[in-house]
Amino acid sequence: MEPRGTKRGAGKVEVAEPRNKLPHPAPSLPTDPALYSGPFPFYRRPSQMGCFSLDAQRQYHGDAQALRYYSPPPTNGQCPNFDLRDGYPDRYQPRDEEVREGLDHLLRWLLEHRGRLEGDPSWLAGAIVTWRGHLTKLLTTPYERQEGWQLAASRFQGTLYLSEVETPAARAQRLARPPLLRELMYMGYKFEQYMCADKPGGSPDPSGEVNTNVAFCSVLRSRLGNHPLLFSGEVDCTDPQAPSPQPPTCYVELKTSKEMHSPGQWRSFYRHKLLKWWAQSFLLGVPNVVAGFRNPEGFVCSLKTFPTMQMFEHVRNDRDGWNPSVCMNFCAAFLSFAQNTVIQDDPRLVHLFSWEPGGPVTVSVHRDVPHAFLPTC
Numbered sequence: 001m002e003p004r005g006t007k008r009g010a011g012k013v014e015v016a017e018p019r020n021k022l023p024h025p026a027p028s029l030p031t032d033p034a035l036y037s038g039p040f041p042f043y044r045r046p047s048q049m050g051c052f053s054l055d056a057q058r059q060y061h062g063d064a065q066a067l068r069y070y071s072p073p074p075t076n077g078q079c080p081n082f083d084l085r086d087g088y089p090d091r092y093q094p095r096d097e098e099v100r101e102g103l104d105h106l107l108r109w110l111l112e113h114r115g116r117l118e119g120d121p122s123w124l125a126g127a128i129v130t131w132r133g134h135l136t137k138l139l140t141t142p143y144e145r146q147e148g149w150q151l152a153a154s155r156f157q158g159t160l161y162l163s164e165v166e167t168p169a170a171r172a173q174r175l176a177r178p179p180l181l182r183e184l185m186y187m188g189y190k191f192e193q194y195m196c197a198d199k200p201g202g203s204p205d206p207s208g209e210v211n212t213n214v215a216f217c218s219v220l221r222s223r224l225g226n227h228p229l230l231f232s233g234e235v236d237c238t239d240p241q242a243p244s245p246q247p248p249t250c251y252v253e254l255k256t257s258k259e260m261h262s263p264g265q266w267r268s269f270y271r272h273k274l275l276k277w278w279a280q281s282f283l284l285g286v287p288n289v290v291a292g293f294r295n296p297e298g299f300v301c302s303l304k305t306f307p308t309m310q311m312f313e314h315v316r317n318d319r320d321g322w323n324p325s326v327c328m329n330f331c332a333a334f335l336s337f338a339q340n341t342v343i344q345d346d347p348r349l350v351h352l353f354s355w356e357p358g359g360p361v362t363v364s365v366h367r368d369v370p371h372a373f374l375p376t377c
Contacts, residue, residue: 029334031359033142036325040324045222048218050062050219053067058095067235068237069196069199069239070195070239070241070252083298083299085187086206089186094186095213103373107374128162132220132232132280134151134162137151138334139283141330143275148357149164149167149355150355153341154346154348156345165352189212190210191256191292218248220232220284224328236251239251248286252286253280254291256292258296271315271318275327287309288307341363350366351363
């Protein structure tokens with residue numbers, strides 16, 4: 001059930017050309033958590049429809065060649081002592097972030113597997129296609145206080161496609177990223193290298209290069225409320241020892257965080273970081289997040305597993321905590337808002353949904369470059 005209280009605002013639509021003008025002023029969508037505190041909405045258990053891999057040159061392959069296998073160190077109570085700074089920056093090949101890929105890889109998978117969806121020809125026509133990361137941002141919006149976002153939306157053959165646009169603030173932040181933050185990003189990828197093997201039962205090899213072009217992506221089907229979803233998300237690894245070999249329940253998400261020493265530090269961790277971990281893993285159906293806690297010298301001093309379905313327990317009694325129902329109800333409300341706003345079936349027409357903390361989601365309308373993101377052929 002959609003939450004009540006999504007009042008229409010009086011914001012005007014910005015238009016690139018007069019012919020794009022909508023018949024009414026565009027509504028806006030409020031983001032106040034209090035408006036979305038109803039019961040948890042229906043969310044269908046995600047089922048994997050397929051996968052694809054991106055190689056060291058960021059080339060697409062319609063298979064699982066980039067999938068890695070969870071291979072944690074023995075649990076003998078000892079400190080893992082992984083050196084997360086090892087190899088930086090000499091053995092580091094970061095992805096070129098200036099290349100804006102949009103939905104390109106997911107669209108290629110969709111083109112190659114369209115036949116698999118044809119059993120119910122109307123299903124894709126009513127679906128929303130996007131990346132898991134875009135949905136994660138929607139889930140966390142009611143509690144986000146720092147970073148805004150922009151999502152471009154276009155409808156083609158009935159299907160609504162959502163693709164993130166880098167905000168000017170995010171671009172400025174990325175270009176001015178301090179060396180320490182760049183190293184912290186590397187350390188997250190390095191942790192994966194210590195925890196994953198190239199084949200089941202194999203051992204991790206942390207001596208190689210860390211190349212962030214490489215990715216294994218799962219493509220899943222789900223439904224939130226009355227919105228059918230087809231989305232893709234990057235997966236860190238699969239656990240050969242998982243109780244069920246069926247994806248996505250065999251997948252494991254790997255994270256790093258600084259070690260904590262006080263109740264206040266843990267409280268902040270549960271309120272902020274754990275919210276993002278929950279949103280990311282819950283959407284994809286990943287049951288566990290394994291975190292490596294690092295000391296100031298960059299060594300992993302402990303490992304802790306956070307079951308996705310138990311994360312909320314850490315903030316359930318915290319007045320300033322987050323609520324999964326609010327996250328999912330807001331996401332459902334946004335998807336309804338987008339479906340009702342993007343009426344015209346035209347891949348060259350883009351509705352740009354914009355949000356900054358403290359305000360509502362607003363809409364502007366654009367045509368063609370630079371906002372159009374669907375292929376024209």
